[in-house]
Amino acid sequence: MMSSCSNIKPPQSNIDLNYLGTQKTQWRDTINRDFTKKDQKDTVILFGGMTILQDRLVMAALEAKKEKYVALPNPDFESFRTGKAYGNRGQCNPTYFTVGNLVKYLQNIQKETGMSSEEIVQKYAYVTANGCGPCRFGMYITEYRKALTDAGFEGFRVFSFEHNKITNEDGSESELNLSPALYITPIKAVLIGDIINILSHKIRPYEVEKGATDKAIEKCYDIVSDALKNNKNLLFALWKCRKELAKVKLDRLQIKPKVMIVGEFWAAMTEGDGNYNLHRFLEAEGAESIPQPIINRLMLSIWESTYFFNKELDIEDEAKTNYFDFSSTKRRIITKLLEVTIKSYFTLYAKTIGLHDYTLPDIEALSKLSRVYFPLDAEGGEGHMEVAHLLESIHHNIAHLVISVKPFGCMPSSAVSDGIQSLVTSHYPSANFLSIETSGEGAANFYSRVQMALFKAKQSAKEEFEALETPEHIPEKVHNYLYQPKNEKAGTAAQLLYSLNM
Incomplete structure (x- = not known):
């Protein structure tokens, strides 16, 4: 899903530094041994970083394949403190949480089982995403290794994955099993997790009995x-879920502002201390949030792959004429098939469980919307999507507030996107936009700024609703989550009322 920086080699020599007469040695980034199929039989592969539900569903999918994969617990402030203790001071917020979460997990194993560090290094490994571009995301693997070494787990194996393979730490292809038979089912689990998460944010703010949605x-x-786990029909399972969700009693005519959450992927998506539990906080403050599912990031990755590949071909075309490149055509077809397949599965699963009004983003259309403000050739972070989502919300009246959440000092998001967003909001003064950073500290200031932006959003939602005529009879169907009218209104209550007046 992410492109790897496998061509970048870590420093292989020590550099002696002398500060105030004390000789110090720069930390050396060493490469661990390769991972073989024989190792996999005796190794537990740790992973994590998605939403809580998706991590659990992926683990269930891998368990059905008899693979030893274990999802890490959701990162918390203890993970953050652990990451601070063992990581360097130049990391960004997600790194402190995710790296610290892995170190904390291994330390807990050591305490609970009495295993030595050497035994843990031998028995466990970790697989994660990696990337390139102007972002510290490209340094995650190095940060993991440094923190693990300083915590006493020197030699712990960390792998990164690309579209179709898992790489060793030196960039060579690993023998870790990633056959189509293995990863297709987990991808389905991720899509289903996205759909259920989207529905939970639509249903929970309007539940009559607190906790019923959960x-x-x-x-x-x-x-x-x-x-x-048992290779049963997923469509039948989702139909059963549909019946469970329909049992939740709702009052959907409550006036609540809609808040679209965008920004740096992990900071916007995580459901815990990493973003101060932003989604739950918004609901507690009387709002409905619109999350960014993983499939949106996957669609962006596919679009970026096609976009930059086409630019390479344009350069080659200047030097060649009247030729047919079979490999280029094959790549285009495979990429398009991948996109169509993922969208088809998502749509099928969404319709089955009852998510009727959700439309997957058209990344090409969003790129055209944002290219006036954002250079599409600029890689890193979420690319043009932060700007595009704000413009989309403005033009199509999707939300009363757009919050861009990102780690403290995130260069692609803070330095690039936020600078452009200021121009967008100057052109659209009515836009309610809030850019906010997370650092693992300063929750009171974070919440205070969100509350101030929410005040304006609540006023907008109230005015939108009160401008509509309330019919004498309200049919019961409006309180069923399966009734999802789509129209020009932003708020759920206003959408329902508007549909009744049509």
Whole structure:
């Protein structure tokens, strides 16, 4: 899903530094041994970083394949403190949380089992995404190794994955199993997790009985994970989930502002201390949030792959004429098939469980929308998508507030996107936009700024609703989550009222 920086080699020599007469040695980034198929039989592969539900569903999918994969717990402030203790001071917020989460997990194993560091290094490995561009995301693997070494787990194996392979730490292809039979089912689990998460944010703000939605979601997890583990029909499982979600009693005519959450992928997506529990906080403050699912990031990766590949071909075309490149055509076809297949599965699963009004983003259309402001050749972070989502919300009245959340000092998001967003908001003064950073500290200031932006959003939602005529009779269907009218209004209550007046 992400492109790897496998061509970049870490420093292989020590550099002696002398500060105030004390000789110090720069830390050396060493390469661990390769991973073989024989190693995989005896190794537990750790992973994580998605939403809580998706990590659990992927683990269930891999369990069905008899693979030893374990999802790490959701990162918390203890993970952050652990990452601070063992990581360098130049990291960004997600690194502190994710790196610290892995170190904390290994330390807990050591405490609970009495295993030595050497035994843990031998028995466990970790697989994660990696990337390039003007972002510290490209340094994650190095940060993991340094923190693990300083924590006493020197030699711990860390792998990064690309579109179709997993690489060793020196960039060579690993023998870690990533055959189509292995990763197709986990991808389905991720798509289903996206859909259930989207529905949970649509349903929970309007529940009559507090906690009813979470209980229904947990039942859905049990149903889907059982289907994944035992190779049962996923469509039938999702239909059963549909019935569970329909049992949640709702009052959907409550006036609540809609808040679109964009920004740096991990900071916007995570469901915990990494973004101060932003989604739950918004709901507690009387709002409905619109999350950014993983499939959106996947669609962006596919679009970027096609976009930059086409630019390479344009350069080659200047030097060649009247030729047919079979490999280029093959790549285009495969990429398009991948995009169509993923969208088809998502749509099928969404319709089955009852998510009727959700439209997957058209990245090409969004790129055309944002190219006036954002140079599409600029890589790193979420590319043009942060700007595009704000413009989309303005032009199509999708949300009353757009929050861009990112790690403290995130260069692609803070330095690039936020600078451009200031121009966008100057052209559209009515836009309600908030850019906010997370650092693992300063929650009070974070919440205060969100509350101030929410005040304006609540006023907009109220005015939108009160401008509509309320019919004498309100049909019961409006309180069923399966009734999802799509129209020019932003708020759920206003959408429902508007549909009744049509």
